[in-house]
Amino acid sequence: MNDQTADFSAYREDGSPERLAIDTIRTLAMDAVQKANSGHPGTPMALAPVAYTLWSQFLRYDPGKPDWPNRDRFVLSVGHASMLLYSLLHLAGVKEIDADGNETGKPAVSLDDIKQFRQLDSKTPGHPEYRMTTGVETTTGPLGQGCGNSVGMAIAERALAAHFNRGEFTLFDHDVYAFAGDGDMMEGVSQEAASVAGHLKLSNLCWVYDSNHITIEGGTDLAFTEDVGKRFEGYGWHVIHVNDANDRGEFARAIESFKATDDRPTFIVVHSVIGYGSPIQGTQKAHSDAMGEEVIKATKKAYGWPEDAQFLVPDAVKTLLQDAMTERAVPLREKWDADFEAYRGAFPEQAAELDLLRQGKLPDGWQADIPTFEADAKGLASRDAGGKVLNAIAPHVPMLIGGAADLAPSTKTLLTFQGAGAFEPGSYGGRNMHFGVREHAMGSIANGMALSYLRSYTGTFLVFSDYMRAPIRLAAIMEVPTIFVFTHDSIGVGEDGPTHQPIEHLATLRAIPGLDTIRPGDANEVAVAWKVALTHTHEPTALIFSRQAIQTLDRSKYASADGLEKGGYVLGDAEGGEPEFILIATGSELPLAVQAHEKLTAEGIKSRVVSLPSWYLFEKQDRAYRESVLPPKVTKRLAIEQAGSLGWDRYVTSDGGTITMSTFGASAPITKLQEKFGFTIDNVVKMARELLEGSKA
């Protein structure tokens, strides 16, 4: 059925074209979920007027140029309400950009795409997926993450403005909007992120909180009775209440109040009715699953909509949103383009820099100052080497911005060069983020920064990666190159004890598809690891550093640390390259393997020592290379790592063994722990001999 045959004579209420567009969004949500037989119609139906008002009256977004750098960002933290976003992208006439950044001329989301909701390889997956659908600014679904991302995007805008806006040129002054629900508000990550945003006085950030009093288990009175607005006042936000999601005027005034506020972020509490207009409105039944044909018909009837129409976009609506957005945004975007050309003349260096950022490339000479570390038996902690390398790179990469979760003096992630400064209210040109003890938000914020041209990094202890698993995973799903620095990577932590000693964490990071986990074995491997992390364009990286000093190997005697680029390499070998035994190690255990190798060599045992800092990169190599490092015929192998053994069987074969951790650690000085858990040269040599003799322990 199309508009020609649809009967709108009964169309009720204000009957405006805007209202027709809003009900189009609502009915598309019901129809798409019904056809897919899964999904979440209730929230799109509740928020349609709010979203429509924002997009049509305020959002500075040129549908023809969805990659305009200064566009306002819209984040749907309630990712399950994906149909809201798909309908908006469709009605806005947003144009598709392909993976290479080229315009395809196709719509980002066609009506056919909407009919393919939740089908294999469609552009309309169950939750909005970054890179899969033009106009989706971030992947959402795991609750609270969109909130954190939006804070990162608002930070990025402030950083980009501080760096690029010059003289009369304002290249960056956009806003960031996030739609959040009760679930987002309950999650700790959003609470941490809200505290950061309030502290940083991010007046370019506006969260619209859909307060519908319904959760999956029932009414919010079951579990969520706090005064959310008061809490946000505590965080230092500007709080506004909108009593009826259908009152477009009230909501528009709230957005105007946000735009007039220049000293803090804004939190708009919108009271809505989930599944608005349906017989099951206001109940948890409206949250998810297909509503059923009868309910849908009744709802359409209540809207004054043709009951039998499916996937109907009335003619009066077809370009309504697109026209409104275009009228407002195109002049802004065209002025920006013109300004940028003038800027290029006035500030050619900065303009070129922004070009590179948009292409995901690094400035020339960024590697120029990366140090080479001299052989040193005493060595230095890889966290210390990491700090030196980071500080050698960062002056050349102005948009490399990050920080730690209140552990910078320990993670060594502080940028200490002249002018680096802190990113704080009043100094948004600062390079050092102080995330506070908020690991989860840190990860989520860093992803938002990465989604807005920044090369972001985070820092905390490896054991606390547990607090930020979700954003690490999402970086991998989205293929954004966030860099996660984790120090204090083993029982080498010493006296702080089991709660602070990672055991399982290397395995848990290695298990994430698309994440490059690198645990470099000395200072020169650290330098290569940082290089690899920065050159990744589609992979996040976890850099794993030690608390304790690690010997800096003599690279004139052993292979170059550049071997790290292949994930694993032969560091030292038996004479003639025909080993009978292979020692494999990563990180702080590499010197132990080297020393054992030297001892075995002195005893006439032909051993090879393999450094395997990145399983991810190693497994990307072809079989020939992998087998050149780990020849299948040499099955006697010993892996040494101060971590759990899970996964090592892949490399040590059934004839091999590991010196790893099978329990949690303990609180004691490091040397006591190394003895207790067998990380000594004597034990390595003993295990090697046992394996060679076939008496596998």
Next chain:
Amino acid sequence: MNDQTADFSAYREDGSPERLAIDTIRTLAMDAVQKANSGHPGTPMALAPVAYTLWSQFLRYDPGKPDWPNRDRFVLSVGHASMLLYSLLHLAGVKEIDADGNETGKPAVSLDDIKQFRQLDSKTPGHPEYRMTTGVETTTGPLGQGCGNSVGMAIAERALAAHFNRGEFTLFDHDVYAFAGDGDMMEGVSQEAASVAGHLKLSNLCWVYDSNHITIEGGTDLAFTEDVGKRFEGYGWHVIHVNDANDRGEFARAIESFKATDDRPTFIVVHSVIGYGSPIQGTQKAHSDAMGEEVIKATKKAYGWPEDAQFLVPDAVKTLLQDAMTERAVPLREKWDADFEAYRGAFPEQAAELDLLRQGKLPDGWQADIPTFEADAKGLASRDAGGKVLNAIAPHVPMLIGGAADLAPSTKTLLTFQGAGAFEPGSYGGRNMHFGVREHAMGSIANGMALSYLRSYTGTFLVFSDYMRAPIRLAAIMEVPTIFVFTHDSIGVGEDGPTHQPIEHLATLRAIPGLDTIRPGDANEVAVAWKVALTHTHEPTALIFSRQAIQTLDRSKYASADGLEKGGYVLGDAEGGEPEFILIATGSELPLAVQAHEKLTAEGIKSRVVSLPSWYLFEKQDRAYRESVLPPKVTKRLAIEQAGSLGWDRYVTSDGGTITMSTFGASAPITKLQEKFGFTIDNVVKMARELLEGSKA
């Protein structure tokens, strides 16, 4: 040096014995950290007067009976300030209870133990460790966890009171105190937990927030400028400010106000000076690391303390705290003991039940109603089977209390039998917790419940285990048998897509030492899995259930599901038990393995099918059993699991292969996903043939 030679003539200020005791705590913290050359002296020095006031004037805790069920609980969420707790336990004269629950007659913490601070196998590890030191109610250190635990303990008190208090007998009416710092307050988990506590109106809960304006990176003005008190008012707490941590009277009045408040939890903001009295007081330098002899001497001088005295406990202090606590608590505890004997007469059943709880045992007959499931080709989702089994057990185990993070209708963890009800203000006898969308707090709260006699369980989707890794790990470190139910365990989730489809999560759980991760393969394995989980006394369990239906196997044709108790077992075998090929599977892939096994058998290939639901239990079996299931000579093996492959090499050998996930999933109907990713009988049979022919893919 002892008190006889110590010169206190210069002892300043009020000079009271209490003040002497407080400075004893402070100097012990400095001395212990100095001797260990690591640790955190600043917070014990700041909070000594607050802690001493609470313990000496309010805490209902009999030092001679630290396992008295109705004792007040004291949680040191600022676990790095462990020396505060060790000194308190020492000065309180708390008596040691060994692992079997017997009194040893020794002190929980002797002065010698304090001198062994942070040494291998000492009772004074870097952070307080449950089970290692009597009087440590929970393991703390990872920030925010103690806060969550304390909410769980307060919930437990309410649940125990509702269940056991009868007539004139009040067996449970204790309070729970937690000391928290700026770091705790910034963490999302504490914010989630605070919201739960406010919602539940836990008036037996008091958090003392040490607001010292210092974090590791510097002043809190760097990252933490919110109005915390206002936020807690938003959560519905009673908020009190104490302006000077040294004003014992002001703090005592705050506690009195807490005790007089019967409708909400209490939050006391105490303004303190970190490293009080030292030349570096009020700076981040006072947070951690040994202060150095000069600073310590100067501090002791400022206290009027003998500068050269180390580990000095003045005679006037030796029994001061112990006497105060004993005087107050012993009569209460003795009355409780007498009451309980009378109660035993009046309510023998309930008394016996409490006896069992204290022994960590289950009531007789708890398994009586666990169903056996008939063979059924259509079967049912393991989440559904899980719900049935849970509801068959729970009526017999009254203190089995838990719930989901707003997903109960999906996780099927709701107790639905008559009278189960919701745990809510006004109905603390309810059995169903509504945790809200707060996975992290849910885990932490469940641990607190488990530490207070309850058998607690949680429920959410497996992918959201990422949000609650820290409490899962802590349950394993503490060896408490919290049960974590995770459903929607694979790409079987279908249309919700990659953000909701776990890939790496099985590996990440299997990697945690001491956690039993069980992924049962049909309804009867689910029943055994729940039995195993409940009979664990020292291990937490992760129960992994499917969203989609799984065939219920015909156990007359295949081996009994009781094999799950050994982690893995031969489900079906080649004739004569001499297989040439082994199929290994878990969970929803088990029927696939069985069907492939049947097809291979029909083709004359001698295959065995092994169900391996718990790697943890399987690896506890002796080698003979393990090799009877997976004979070393049968190296051609294929593992099938809708998850990442990490770890499977241990079981499939170098000659084997896996059908697993190497990427994230996708949004599509489940059958499309199974085809796309190769989870079909045809593909299993094809892979089996290829492996047998040696042409390993």
